[in-house]
Amino acid sequence: MKKVLVLGGTRFFGKRLVANLMDSGAEVTILTRGNSKDDFGGNVNRLVADRKDPESLKQAVGSCEYDVVYDNICYTPEEAGDAAQLFAGRVGQYILTSTLSVYDFADHPLKEEDFDPYLYQVITNNNGEYNYKEGKRQAEAVLFSRHDLNVTAVRFPIVLGTDDYTKRLLFHVEHALKGEAIGLPAPDALISFIHAEEAAEFLKWAGEVKFDGPVNACSNGSVSVREIMDMIKQETGKTAPLHPSAGIDHMSPFGIPGDWTMDNSRAADAGFSFWNLKEWMPQLIAEYSKDMNL
Numbered sequence: 001m002k003k004v005l006v007l008g009g010t011r012f013f014g015k016r017l018v019a020n021l022m023d024s025g026a027e028v029t030i031l032t033r034g035n036s037k038d039d040f041g042g043n044v045n046r047l048v049a050d051r052k053d054p055e056s057l058k059q060a061v062g063s064c065e066y067d068v069v070y071d072n073i074c075y076t077p078e079e080a081g082d083a084a085q086l087f088a089g090r091v092g093q094y095i096l097t098s099t100l101s102v103y104d105f106a107d108h109p110l111k112e113e114d115f116d117p118y119l120y121q122v123i124t125n126n127n128g129e130y131n132y133k134e135g136k137r138q139a140e141a142v143l144f145s146r147h148d149l150n151v152t153a154v155r156f157p158i159v160l161g162t163d164d165y166t167k168r169l170l171f172h173v174e175h176a177l178k179g180e181a182i183g184l185p186a187p188d189a190l191i192s193f194i195h196a197e198e199a200a201e202f203l204k205w206a207g208e209v210k211f212d213g214p215v216n217a218c219s220n221g222s223v224s225v226r227e228i229m230d231m232i233k234q235e236t237g238k239t240a241p242l243h244p245s246a247g248i249d250h251m252s253p254f255g256i257p258g259d260w261t262m263d264n265s266r267a268a269d270a271g272f273s274f275w276n277l278k279e280w281m282p283q284l285i286a287e288y289s290k291d292m293n294l
Contacts, residue, residue, distance in 0.1 A: 002026040008072035010036040016200030054082035068207040077138035088148040100157040109263040152211040161196030168253040175240040183246025187226045192218040218262040219277035
């Protein structure tokens, strides 16, 4: 039986990953701070630790060994370094949940080589604080600098689902229903997305095929916010005007200066079947509308 540890795993695509792993027959352990309840009952083992405290993490894990470790909550080089030191020689594959944010904006679908963590200089700061982009870049660079740890960095774009706690797509649905203007600098800029269920499926698959290095994971296709608003209008009959700027509470969380898309061909060529974005997004909008009793 495969032994798997999931750092995080009580919400959004993390809890879906845990459910998928359990369904596959894996022995699953989740490590959290213990602040959030889960619905896994006696089907998982639980470890309680503060991920930011290396001694707490070390004590919680103890001498356990795992076939796969999924790290959904690593945001700094310090956290990456502590985990690498702890798990080196004790885990078959270490999978870091990374992000499209490691890339700069470009006029083409971004490929893995557009950000090379093997050549990226690790630079830490005294207060251990980093913006999201730099924290993930540094975390990748630290992990890939180790020769005693097999690492996969799964780079996700924006992840959406009915229980998305950031409510980014819901923002647009709600503004359409109220007819409130949305601030957006580039309404026709194309964006990559992935569904939370699809993300969970991909993480499970990545642990089976054991990629070495970074790998992009996004749905097939891309859409602009203008197209998203058209989908919302198709479902609800309502839309919202798009303006170059608006008050801070009305600026789109998808507001970007230009195209921000990913090339998923590496994973697709290895056998993963990605979902079609323009099929699942209207369905997700319909689910939001149903929950709002439209």
